[in-house]
Amino acid sequence: MIIADAFVQQYETLCTAAPNSALFLGVGDASSLELGNSACLLIRNGLPWLLIDCGHDTLRRFAEVFSNRLPEHIFITHLHYDHVGGLEQLYFKAALAGKSVRLYVPVSLVTQLCAMLRYTKLAEEKTDVWQTFILHPVSEYFWHQGLKVWTYSVRHHAPNSAFSLHLPGVMFYSGDTRPIPELLSHVAAKNEIIFHDCAVTGNPSHSGIDDLLREYSSDLLGRLCVYHYHSESDRAHFERAGLRYARALSAIKLR
Numbered sequence: 001m002i003i004a005d006a007f008v009q010q011y012e013t014l015c016t017a018a019p020n021s022a023l024f025l026g027v028g029d030a031s032s033l034e035l036g037n038s039a040c041l042l043i044r045n046g047l048p049w050l051l052i053d054c055g056h057d058t059l060r061r062f063a064e065v066f067s068n069r070l071p072e073h074i075f076i077t078h079l080h081y082d083h084v085g086g087l088e089q090l091y092f093k094a095a096l097a098g099k100s101v102r103l104y105v106p107v108s109l110v111t112q113l114c115a116m117l118r119y120t121k122l123a124e125e126k127t128d129v130w131q132t133f134i135l136h137p138v139s140e141y142f143w144h145q146g147l148k149v150w151t152y153s154v155r156h157h158a159p160n161s162a163f164s165l166h167l168p169g170v171m172f173y174s175g176d177t178r179p180i181p182e183l184l185s186h187v188a189a190k191n192e193i194i195f196h197d198c199a200v201t202g203n204p205s206h207s208g209i210d211d212l213l214r215e216y217s218s219d220l221l222g223r224l225c226v227y228h229y230h231s232e233s234d235r236a237h238f239e240r241a242g243l244r245y246a247r248a249l250s251a252i253k254l255r
């Protein structure tokens with residue numbers, strides 16, 4: 001009971017301090033056990049609103065903050081396992097609890113996601129994963145609880161295999177990507193905070209500090225908050241470059 005009360009207190013403190021916020025559950029890259037799989041919960045009016053991605057450790061981290069609750073609405077940016085590796089676990093937990101979870105999935109990812117979850121089922125029940133997961137295919141945008149949320153293809157492996165999320169005037173979440181100046185300069189023009197993939201050194205799949213400094217204007221750089229990095233020691237490099245960075249379980253206020 002003491003532990004549960006502590007969790008509830010943590011949740012209430014967090015939501016009172018920042019009723020509209022972004023709470024990263026993890027900020028790490030695929031190999032960072034220390035920082036957790038990158039996943040971000042958007043909180044509105046003090047309540048969990050939309051979770052972005054569900055990696056291997058996302059449910060455990062969500063439960064630690066939100067008193068053993070499960071996420072109810074998830075947007076999937078792409079199908080690498082550090083971003084969807086927790087879905088099978090979520091299915092079993094939700095199905096056994098008689099709950100449903102809405103999955104917003106870019107339409108070009110639907111076929112492959114169905115293939116990945118094809119054999120996910122409770123053996124003794126005459127049911128399948130799509131009785132628990134409410135699949136919501138997304139084209140350019142979707143409506144979530146009265147707000148219009150946009151998504152755009154980004155630069156991470158094959159074309160149309162990874163997507164960003166955008167609440168105009170509130171926030172832009174890049175998902176895993178190389179720099180996308182052509183996209184950000186066109187769509188993120190309302191002074192939104194921009195959560196952006198960034199490691200100390202870039203590679204063909206992800207952005208690095210030098211990439212961002214080279215590709216983005218000072219206005220865009222000033223609005224970035226980077227995530228998807230490898231270790232705590234990377235933060236000193238971000239600080240030297242003048243880049244703001246996200247930490248796990250530290251709420252970032254949104255408008």
Ligand SMILES: [Zn+2]
Nearest residue numbers: 078080156176
């Ligand atoms: Zn990825």
